Amino acid sequence: MRRSSEDTKALILAAARERFAADGYERATIRAIAADAAIDPSMVMRYFGSKEKLFAAAADVDLRLPDLAGLPRETVGTALISHFLDRWEDDEGMMILLRTGVTNEAVAERMRGIFADQLGPLVAGLHDDPAQVPLRSGLAAAQVLGMALCRYVLRLPPVAAMSREEIVHWLGPTLQRYLVG
Amino acid sequence: MRRSSEDTKALILAAARERFAADGYERATIRAIAADAAIDPSMVMRYFGSKEKLFAAAADVDLRLPDLAGLPRETVGTALISHFLDRWEDDEGMMILLRTGVTNEAVAERMRGIFADQLGPLVAGLHDDPAQVPLRSGLAAAQVLGMALCRYVLRLPPVAAMSREEIVHWLGPTLQRYLVG
DNA sequence: ATTGTAGGCCAACAACTGTTGACTTCGCCG
DNA sequence: CGGCGAAGTCAACAGTTGTTGGCCTACAAT
Numbered sequence: 001m002r003r004s005s006e007d008t009k010a011l012i013l014a015a016a017r018e019r020f021a022a023d024g025y026e027r028a029t030i031r032a033i034a035a036d037a038a039i040d041p042s043m044v045m046r047y048f049g050s051k052e053k054l055f056a057a058a059a060d061v062d063l064r065l066p067d068l069a070g071l072p073r074e075t076v077g078t079a080l081i082s083h084f085l086d087r088w089e090d091d092e093g094m095m096i097l098l099r100t101g102v103t104n105e106a107v108a109e110r111m112r113g114i115f116a117d118q119l120g121p122l123v124a125g126l127h128d129d130p131a132q133v134p135l136r137s138g139l140a141a142a143q144v145l146g147m148a149l150c151r152y153v154l155r156l157p158p159v160a161a162m163s164r165e166e167i168v169h170w171l172g173p174t175l176q177r178y179l180v181g
Numbered sequence: 182m183r184r185s186s187e188d189t190k191a192l193i194l195a196a197a198r199e200r201f202a203a204d205g206y207e208r209a210t211i212r213a214i215a216a217d218a219a220i221d222p223s224m225v226m227r228y229f230g231s232k233e234k235l236f237a238a239a240a241d242v243d244l245r246l247p248d249l250a251g252l253p254r255e256t257v258g259t260a261l262i263s264h265f266l267d268r269w270e271d272d273e274g275m276m277i278l279l280r281t282g283v284t285n286e287a288v289a290e291r292m293r294g295i296f297a298d299q300l301g302p303l304v305a306g307l308h309d310d311p312a313q314v315p316l317r318s319g320l321a322a323a324q325v326l327g328m329a330l331c332r333y334v335l336r337l338p339p340v341a342a343m344s345r346e347e348i349v350h351w352l353g354p355t356l357q358r359y360l361v362g
Numbered sequence: 363a364t365t366g367t368a369g370g371c372c373a374a375c376a377a378c379t380g381t382t383g384a385c386t387t388c389g390c391c392g
Numbered sequence: 393c394g395g396c397g398a399a400g401t402c403a404a405c406a407g408t409t410g411t412t413g414g415c416c417t418a419c420a421a422t
Contacts, residue, residue, distance in 0.1 A: 002388060002399065024284035026207035030380065040401055045381060101335060102283045103205035108335050115337055138331065138339035139351055145335075146327015150319065154282060154289050154326075156296055158319030170320055174355050183369065183418065211410065221371050226411060 009047045011037045016044075016058045021095040025055060025104055059100070059107065061093035063118045068179075069125035076126065077176025078168050084144050085164055088152055098145070098153055115141050126180050139178035147171060190228045192218045197225075197239045202276040206236060206285055240281070240288065242274035244299045249360075250306035257307065258357025259349050265325050266345055269333055279326070279334055296322050307361050320359035324352060 003011075015036035019028035030051055034041040048054035066083055068076045088094045097114075101107040115137065123137040124130060147167065150159040184192075196217035200209035211232055215222040229235035247264055249257045269275045278295075282288040296318065304318040305311060328348065331340040 005399075008399080024207075026205075027284065029378085031378090041380085042382080042402085043400070046399090051380065099283055102280055102330075103208060111335055112337055134339035135343065135347070138337055138343065141337060142327040142331045142340060143324060143355075144327070145330055146323040146325070149283075149326055149330060150323045154292055156293055156319055156322060158315035159323055162316065162319065166316070170359070174324075174358075177355075178351070186369075189369080210408080212408085222410085223372085223412080224370065227369090232410065 005047075008037075008039065008043065012039065012044055012047060012054070013057060016054050017092045017096065020055060020058050021092040021099065023099075025100045025107075030054075055100075059093060059096050059110070061091065061097055061114065063087065063114060065118055065122050067125070068122055073180060074176070076179050077174070078172035080140065080175050080179070081144065081147075081168055081171045084148070085167065088148050094148065095152060098148065123179060136178055136180075140175055143171060143174055143178065186228075189218075189220065189224065193220065193225055193228060193235070194238060197235050198273045198277065201236060201239050202273040202280065204280075206281045206288075211235075236281075240274060240277050240291070242272070242278055242295065244268065244295060246299055246303050248306070249303055254307075254361060255357070257360050258355070259353035261321065261356050261360070262325065262328075262349055262352045265329070266348065269329050275329065276333060279329060304360060317360055321356055324355055324359065328352060 012033065016028070016033045019033050019036065022028070023032075030044050031041050033054075034044050044054060048057060064083075064087065066079065068079060071079055097107060097111055101111045119137045119141060120133060123140070124133045127133060127136070147159070150156045151162070151167075193214065197209070197214045200214050200217065203209075204213075211225050212222050214235075215225050225232075225235060229238060245264075245268065247260065249260060252260055278288065278292055282292045300318045300322060301314060304321070305314045308314060308317070328340070331337045332343070332348075
């Protein structure tokens with residue numbers, strides 16, 4: 001029995017996401033991705049056109065932010081950090097963005113867009129004064145991304161060893177203050 | 182007049198630091214570094230042996246942490262964030278470490294060492310209970326690195342636009358709580 | 363003036379990269 | 393059965409990379 005076109009495409013995409021997440025853009029070669037998917041490198045080109053387009057498909061990420069405005073005012077900090085921990089632990093896309101955005105201007109631009117379009121509106125729902133929004137969402141982004149960087153990417157031992165509850169306990173109040181304090 | 186051996190070596194090292202800081206390890210090619218220094222690529226090999234050794238020389242970073250134990254207890258948070266902002270703004274080494282440590286395991290290991298050997302002892306000076314130290318220095322690292330990431334590497338507009346005083350004002354109390362609160 | 367040496371340059375290497383085009387093989391439809 | 397399109401393979405391309413060795417050239421000591 002032969003594979004369908006969509007099946008192989010999905011196979012390649014899965015392998016690509018893994019490689020990009022683990023190695024970043026440059027070190028994740030098309031040959032390595034193809035080998036992981038057990039197919040020929042030329043199939044990658046056939047289905048995705050180029051390495052850049054394959055990456056674009058692999059790095060298509062949605063933060064899936066919940067609607068914090070519906071929550072009790074004093075719980076938005078812990079809600080946000082909980083959500084981000086969930087997201088980081090089950091979506092390779094987060095790792096891809098961070099690993100590659102640091103050395104690739106196009107991806108950095110994409111991250112700026114994601115934070116402006118997704119985190120910004122969410123924070124806007126918490127304030128009457130729109131002038132506060134950029135500052136507060138920027139502060140929140142710095143805290144959340146710093147945690148992800150230390151825990152999932154650099155794996156600083158004390159940070160990687162922290163329990164989920166510890167992180168929520170310490171970062172929750174910080175984010176609370178940044179967001180609405 | 183001909184250049185001295187040490188002069189060229191310093192010239193190469195300066196160009197290398199700039200390139201590694203701007204482009205990361207993979208994209209910073211020996212040829213590009215040599216061109217910046219206006220010398221032949223083979224000279225880089227002559228003076229540094231290999232690209233890896235050149236990088237090791239370029240990424241030799243010291244956080245130069247001040248002695249927080251000598252300060253009034255309630256000012257350690259603002260003192261730490263002020264110091265890190267200074268450091269980030271006048272030492273390309275910080276950028277090199279962050280840009281490359283994210284995709285290079287050896288550099289990540291180096292960063293783990295730096296934070297264990299430099300930030301750890303500093304925090305230890307603030308506590309009687311040594312068991313608290315890893316948690317607290319990990320939290321501080323996450324906050325500080327997250328700010329650096331958003332401001333200097335990703336350049337998220339709201340974070341990049343913040344004034345130095347705003348950052349100290351907002352992150353100071355957070356670090357204070359993480360360190361001794 | 364000769365020579366030794368250290369600084370510098372050139373050309374080439376082998377390996378690896380993304381990418382391409384021609385070729386083969388499978389399986390469905392008429 | 394025959395052929396046609398889709399799925400897959402193979403080999404090669406052109407460019408770039410780190411790295412090497414041989415060669416040239418200025419300068420200081422003899």
